[in-house]
Amino acid sequence: MLGHKALKIDEIMDILNSSENDCEIVTDVRKSEKVNVIYIPADVDEVSDNEAIDDDVIEDNAPLSVDIAGTMELEYAVAEVELHALPDQQQNAKAPSKKFISLAHYSPAVWRKRPFAYNNQPENVEAKTVEKVVRTLGGKSPLELFEFFFDENMSNMIINFSNEYALQNNACLDLKQFELKRFIGILFLSGYHSLPQWKLYWSLSPGMEVQIVRNALPRSRFEAIKRFIHLSDNTMLNKQDKFAKVRPFIDASNYRFMQFGIWSHDLSIDEQMLPYFGRHSCKMFICGKPIRFGFKAWCLCLSAGYLYQIILYGGAATPHDKTVGLGGDIVLKLLENVTSPLTHRIFLITISLHFILCVF
Known part of the structure; x- marks a missing residue:
């Protein structure tokens, strides 16, 4: 009192x-x-x-x-x-209220560096798995390595979706495989050789002319592919999925990311921003990030940065397990791709380590 x-x-x-x-x-x-x-x-x-x-x-x-x-x-x-209440006053006596103690009452936390005590020490078999990957990928050129991920099945999927979308709009695209590869190559080139407008890559001006682009595709053909290129079938979209337009491409990419297995002992689960400045209901703004505008994705990566799995964040309405929360559900879904958890150490940056224990 x-x-x-x-x-x-x-x-x-x-x-x-x-x-x-x-x-x-x-x-x-x-x-x-x-x-x-x-x-x-x-x-x-x-x-x-x-x-x-x-x-x-x-x-x-x-x-x-x-x-x-x-x-x-x-x-x-x-x-x-503490007063002893009389028998006739015991019914009217009230329990003392608990006093709230603010966080300012406690001294700041002091972090100490010490080795983590594992209940089960992970078995490191990275050397054996890396040896298998080196035998498969050793001596390959950059183009050959790219074709491990963007293979013929992936390109045929995009070609079929794009041609079908063009027919739905009363147009005939008839996209070929070599044209799709050249189109993607021009997009890669524009990433580091930027011009004010994409049409200037076909300019005849000496200061802007890019001869390799003009020789690869005519400007009208590039514009037609850019207009009708599609990554899904519009007639079979899942209305509950906000990323239905790119879902087939994301699933196919995740499958190819895992084609060599998981060969790293140390794995990391964290969020990543994909830059995007257009209009979409899932576009986010996160202040203080190097990439402030774009899509947020959760990634399972090795310590060197190689991506194994990616899950795009569709907002608060994303279906997830309520018992473990959104973050825990994402961790469990990413770890479903790890066939032998006891051979890896998994580091979580922003998500509690409690969820990783559920896997073991």
């Missing part, structure tokens, strides 16, 4: 500055976590502060020894004394 005491300024200052515990008020004040000094203004007909102070006797840095007009009260906590 709270204690109140009407005192003058000098008396209040003596109590607050006192270091002795022989006075009951001083003892209660020193034990209190919070002490309030309350000023109650005087009535209108009483003398004012200025009238009660003689300006001639006040020196610089001299303590104010006179009291101000009005009343001063000292409010402090008083320890509650």
Whole structure:
């Protein structure tokens, strides 16, 4: 409970500055976590502060020894004394309320670096798995490595969806495989050789002409492919999936990311921003990120940065397991692709480690 005491300024200052515990008020004040000094203004007909102070006797840095007009009260906590209630008063007795302690009451956390104690030490078989991958990919050119992921099945899928979309719009695209590869090559080139407009890649101006682009595809053909290229069948879209337009391509890419298996001992699960400045209901803005506008995706990667699996975030309405929450559900879905969890160490940056224990 709270204690109140009407005192003058000098008396209040003596109590607050006192270091002795022989006075009951001083003892209660020193034990209190919070002490309030309350000023109650005087009535209108009483003398004012200025009238009660003689300006001639006040020196610089001299303590104010006179009291101000009005009343001063000292409010402090008083320890509650447990009283034995009488039999007829026990029913009316109320349990003491719990006192809330703010976070400011606790001292800041001190982090200490120490080795993590594993219940089951992961078995490191990275050397054996890496050896298999090196035998498969060793000596391959960059184009051959790219074709491991963008293979003939992937290109045929895009060609079929694009030609079908063109027919739905009363046009004949008749996209060929070599044209699709050249179209993607021009997109890659424009990533580091940027011009104000994409049409300028076919410009005849000496300062803007890009001969390799002009020789690869005519501008009209590039424009037609750019207009009708599609990654899904519009007649079979899942209306509940906000990424239905790219879902077949994402699923096919995830399958190809895992074609060599998981050959890293250390795995990381974290979120990543994919830059996008167009209009879409799933586009996000995250202040303080290097990429502030775009789509957020959860990724399962190895320590060197290779991507194994990706899950795009579709907003708060994304279906997930309510018992573990959205973050935990994403972790469990990504770890479903890890066939031997005991051979890996998994690091989670923003998600609690509690969910990884569910896998074991």
